[in-house]
Amino acid sequence: MHISKLKYTLLLLFTSIALPLAAQKKKQPKLMVGIIVDQMRPDYLYRFYDQFGEGGFKRLLQDGYNCRNTHYNYVPTVTGPGHATVYTGTTPRYHGIVGNTWYDRYKNINVYCTDDSTEQNLGSKPETMGVSPRNMIATTITDELKMTTNKRGKVIAVSLKDRGAALPAGHMADGAYWFHKETGEFISSTFYMKELPAWVQAFNSRKRADFYTQQVWEPLLPADAYHLSLPDDNNYEEIYKGKDRPTFPYDLKQLAPLNSPYYEVLNRSPFGNSLLTDLALEALTNEGLGKDNYTDMLAISLSSTDAAGHTFGPFSKEINDVYLRLDRDLARLLSALDKEVGKGNYTLFLTSDHAASEVPLYLTDNNLPGGTMQHNKLTQEVKQFLEQKLGQGNWIESLRNNQYYLDRDLLRIKNLDLLQVQNMLAEFLREKEGISRVMTAPQLDQQEYSQHLDERLANGFMYKRSGDVRFELEPGWTGEMKTATTHGSGYAYDTHVPLLWYGAGIPKGESFQYHTITDVAPTVSMLLQIKLPNACTGQAITEVLGK
Structure with missing residues (x-):
């Protein structure tokens, strides 16, 4: 009986000594x-x-x-x-x-x-x-x-x-x-x-x-x-x-x-x-x-x-x-x-x-790289391009956060392939001055990236809430503005x-x-x-x- 108690006491002592300091509960701030x-x-x-x-x-x-x-x-x-x-x-x-x-x-x-x-x-x-x-x-x-x-x-x-x-x-x-x-x-x-x-x-x-x-x-x-x-x-x-x-x-x-x-x-x-x-x-x-x-x-x-x-x-x-x-x-x-x-x-x-x-x-005044993008003008060009390629129709539902949302219901009615239209729009945007990177929803949703900008674009994408085609402007470029600052890139x-x-x-x-x-x-x-x-x-x- 005494030997068992001694073993138990020694076990407790050993455990308390061996317990790593990090595992011990620390005082929490109030x-x-x-x-x-x-x-x-x-x-x-x-x-x-x-x-x-x-x-x-x-x-x-x-x-x-x-x-x-x-x-x-x-x-x-x-x-x-x-x-x-x-x-x-x-x-x-x-x-x-x-x-x-x-x-x-x-x-x-x-x-x-x-x-x-x-x-x-x-x-x-x-x-x-x-x-x-x-x-x-x-x-x-x-x-x-x-x-x-x-x-x-x-x-x-x-x-x-x-x-x-x-x-x-x-x-x-x-x-x-x-x-x-x-x-x-x-x-x-x-x-x-x-x-x-x-x-x-x-x-x-x-x-x-x-x-x-x-x-x-x-x-x-x-x-x-x-x-x-x-x-x-x-x-x-x-x-x-x-x-x-x-x-x-x-x-x-x-x-x-x-x-x-x-x-x-x-x-x-x-x-x-x-x-x-x-x-x-x-x-x-x-x-x-x-x-x-x-x-x-x-x-x-x-x-x-x-x-x-x-x-x-x-x-x-x-x-x-x-x-x-x-x-x-x-x-x-x-x-x-x-x-x-x-x-x-x-x-x-x-x-x-x-x-x-x-x-x-x-x-601009200090010869540093940068510029401004007129989003309304860009959207008009996008709509004209899609009408030339797909025919008359309100193909763009919205532009939010540099993302174009296509009218998917209209695409289904016209029996058009969503992926093909997304890629078509992406190729059009890649040629525009001031645009650095363009990615489609499948690219952002299904692929993994190690490069910082591509990874950041993917991390900001959620399929149910994000658009069909996402573009990022070049460094120093913003939306159209003449004074003060903005953010978002x-x-x-x-x-x-x-x-x-x-x-x-x-x-x-x-x-x-x-x-x-x-x-x-x-x-x-x-x-x-x-x-x-x-x-x-x-x-x-x-x-x-x-x-």
């Missing part, structure tokens, strides 16, 4: 914070570094981990797919958000990524379409956190855009809130709740949007501090209605009534990010995030950077100032997390849903994004190893010790995990 800065390029971190304060971006860079070579591994690089990919750990091929919009050939309608006619929005006009994440057909890290904690961990998402809130929030969130640019209030959907929480109603009643819309936007720093930006008065920026030139100052009170909807000027200024930060801080305290033994998650999508980028471009004095003010808002957020949750009790990641190209006219200027990690469980350092954006979700899953999202294709970033 709160995970995910921040997506819409349209942020990684070079902004370094161009503006000397102008940042100590409590925002510099704090993350100096005390956190910087994955400097992180890329999107699909196209189109736009907001809806970007947010879905960060939180599902997979590409549009599997999560289903193939664009901000796409064409539904089965219903003959254009679909917006978060539209849901079975739901109603809360706090907005009753005739507006409801919002939900139902078009996203994969689970998210937020879904997995809810399931792992048996719904005891809270998930809250906030954004100026509905897609920036609903997609990160996932399918089981406690709340998702976004900005209504006509009313100046934050709203939600019956998908999440029956009515807005009292704290959101109270926040709206304080009219913070009106406060910010009364502001005059002027540069934070003296004029000579913006030496890495173009002159304030240049021809590469959009001009607000009510102004003669795209220059400081911007009197939002004066401009708001002239630029519809009323609060759009707030969205295109740095104060939109400040307003959202205010809401995030209210959510932190009123929802009691990080206050118990079950990990919560707060998803924040800062969207004014995108609207400002589309208005002013990446080398504008305005975008420089937007990031200086965002740095202050980020410092406010980190300070509140320290106070409310405690240093060492939260983990944070910061990335972007896509980056941005240069202004096409800027490229599979080239480095659109795919390369920042990825910063900070807080509990995160080592200090940086890595130049190539990572894809699909690696974010599995890394979070490992940090939180939860199941991977069900369609996850990314790999955990071992450097971030201290391995």
Whole structure:
């Protein structure tokens, strides 16, 4: 008897010693914070570094981990797919958000990524379409956190855009809130709740949007501090209605009534990010995030950077100032997390849903390669070509995300072979100036690729929601536009994004190893010790995990 007990005791001792350290359960953070800065390029971190304060971006860079070579591994690089990919750990091929919009050939309608006619929005006009994440057909890290904690961990998402809130929030969130640019209030959907929480109603009643819309936007720093930006008065920026030139100052009170909807000027200024930060801080305290033994998650999508980028471009004095003010808002957020949750009790990641190209006219003026594609003109040429080859008929149903959707019903009626017509159209497009790559639906759906651009085109393709023929423009080419910037391609200027990690469980350092954006979700899953999202294709970033 005594020998048996001794053997048992020795066995337990040996097992505890032999158990690998990695297999032992680690302390989980009380709160995970995910921040997506819409349209942020990684070079902004370094161009503006000397102008940042100590409590925002510099704090993350100096005390956190910087994955400097992180890329999107699909196209189109736009907001809806970007947010879905960060939180599902997979590409549009599997999560289903193939664009901000796409064409539904089965219903003959254009679909917006978060539209849901079975739901109603809360706090907005009753005739507006409801919002939900139902078009996203994969689970998210937020879904997995809810399931792992048996719904005891809270998930809250906030954004100026509905897609920036609903997609990160996932399918089981406690709340998702976004900005209504006509009313100046934050709203939600019956998908999440029956009515807005009292704290959101109270926040709206304080009219913070009106406060910010009364502001005059002027540069934070003296004029000579913006030496890495173009002159304030240049021809590469959009001009607000009510102004003669795209220059400081911007009197939002004066401009708001002239630029519809009323609060759009707030969205295109740095104060939109400040307003959202205010809401995030209210959510932190009123929802009691990080206050118990079950990990919560707060998803924040800062969207004014995108609207400002589309208005002013990446080398504008305005975008420089937007990031200086965002740095202050980020410092406010980190300070509140320290106070409310405690240093060492939260983990944070910061990335972007896509980056941005240069202004096409800027490229032309500086003898750099690039150009613009007139999509309407191209489509007219496509229709004329198909009518010459196939006879009279409305052969094209839609063009979305550089994809042509053929009228397959008409092809069947005319007894025409779908594959032959797809190949015919692809050959026609390959001859067009400015088009780099053309692939048909069967090529994207059935073949595997190792080259980056072809692989990205395939990863962005989902047969039921994508078109028949997909084209990609040459590097530096965009749709027709004269001012500011855009995004959406599979080239480095659109795919390369920042990825910063900070807080509990995160080592200090940086890595130049190539990572894809699909690696974010599995890394979070490992940090939180939860199941991977069900369609996850990314790999955990071992450097971030201290391995």
